[in-house]
Amino acid sequence: xxxxxxxxxxxxxxxxxxxxxxxxxxxxxxxxxxxxxxxxxxxxxxxxxxxxxxxxxxxxxxxxxxxxxxxxxxxxxxxxxxxxxxxxxxxxxxxxxxxxxxxxxxxxxxxxxxxxxxxxxxxxxxxxxxxxxxxxxxxxxxxxxxxxxxxxxxxxxxxxxxxxxxxxxxxxxxxxxxxxxxxxxxxxxxxxxxxxxxxxxxxxxxxxxxxxxxxxxxxxxxxxxxxxxxxxxxxxxxxxxxxxxxxxxxxxxxxxxxxxxxxxxxxxxxxxxxxxxxxxxxxxxxxxxxxxxxxxxxxxxxxxxxxxxxxxxxxxxxxxxxxxxxxxxxxxxxxxxxx
Ligand SMILES: [Mn+2]
Numbered sequence: 464x465x466x467x468x469x470x471x472x473x474x475x476x477x478x479x480x481x482x483x484x485x486x487x488x489x490x491x492x493x494x495x496x497x498x499x500x501x502x503x504x505x506x507x508x509x510x511x512x513x514x515x516x517x518x519x520x521x522x523x524x525x526x527x528x529x530x531x532x533x534x535x536x537x538x539x540x541x542x543x544x545x546x547x548x549x550x551x552x553x554x555x556x557x558x559x560x561x562x563x564x565x566x567x568x569x570x571x572x573x574x575x576x577x578x579x580x581x582x583x584x585x586x587x588x589x590x591x592x593x594x595x596x597x598x599x600x601x602x603x604x605x606x607x608x609x610x611x612x613x614x615x616x617x618x619x620x621x622x623x624x625x626x627x628x629x630x631x632x633x634x635x636x637x638x639x640x641x642x643x644x645x646x647x648x649x650x651x652x653x654x655x656x657x658x659x660x661x662x663x664x665x666x667x668x669x670x671x672x673x674x675x676x677x678x679x680x681x682x683x684x685x686x687x688x689x690x691x692x693x694x695x696x697x698x699x700x701x702x703x704x705x706x707x708x709x710x711x712x713x714x715x716x717x718x719x720x721x722x723x724x725x726x727x728x729x730x731x732x733x734x735x736x737x738x739x740x741x742x743x744x745x746x747x748x749x750x751x752x753x754x755x756x757x758x759x760x761x762x763x764x765x766x767x768x769x770x771x772x773x774x775x776x777x778x779x780x781x782x783x784x785x786x787x788x789x790x791x792x793x794x795x796x797x798x799x800x801x802x
Contacts, residue, residue: 469613496632604629620657693798
């Protein structure tokens with residue numbers, strides 16, 4: 464192993480990894496390709512560097528790995544955090560800004576001997592012993608790829624596939640505003656290391672069940688576009704009953720916001736999904752420079768400037784009543800400011 468060659472924060476995390484014998488890693492609740500890919504990529508690289516360390520891969524929720532992400536090398540190693548009773552020497556939180564976002568793994572965070580974070584979300588406060596946070600990074604996987612290069616570990620095809628999936632999914636297949644040169648550079652190195660973009664796309668985007676596509680049809684049919692002075696808002700929704708009737712699970716619904724996003728001439732997009740506990744999950748996207756994370760924040764959520772979310776206590780109609788006026792104001796103000 465060569466000399467560690469990275470930032471001070473990366474060096475600190477590398478030191479924590481070095482000192483730990485047992486390590487647990489978790490990403491955020493309702494995990495996506497970046498949360499799971501970052502955890503698996505990092506953990507398996509640590510095992511490559513230090514074969515004697517014990518790495519556990521935790522799921523924040525009591526749910527299986529989403530179907531389209533089960534192809535990730537190592538996915539079968541995830542265990543629910545609620546069933547993990549050990550106290551690891553080190554807990555590493557990936558793709559999550561604070562311990563409240565890792566659901567059942569929050570307890571592991573607070574009992575672990577030491578804590579480290581790799582993340583690209585804005586955070587109000589840091590509570591871990593060492594943090595590598597870059598809110599400009601397109602995906603947490605980009606940060607981890609950089610960290611791994613600094614360690615000199617060999618990125619094998621399995622690790623490369625995990626990290627590449629994080630980048631592909633968080634950039635919307637390199638279509639979102641965050642698809643920058645650093646994301647492409649990371650992706651190029653990962654493909655050179657053995658990640659296969661076609662294989663990833665086949666699993667993530669071309670393996671849908673007909674049930675999901677029927678729900679997608681419903682969401683398309685309901686699409687609404689509201690013109691606002693100088694711009695427009697598009698939205699659609701699916702109730703919990705819609706999901707049940709179509710036979711679709713909530714973790715399959717991540718792509719539905721992209722239907723709304725695909726409408727031309729729209730500045731901001733909203734997709735609402737009813738949850739099993741009678742609440743509404745809202746996803747917001749900005750197609751311009753407008754900051755939707757502020758609107759998500761007002762509703763108790765958060766996220767990035769161009770991609771944010773919140774959970775609303777009430778019906779879909781009530782949620783629309785709360786969000787749409789805020790989005791109208793955002794678009795109208797942006798228009799005045801020349802955004
Ligand atoms: Mn992410």
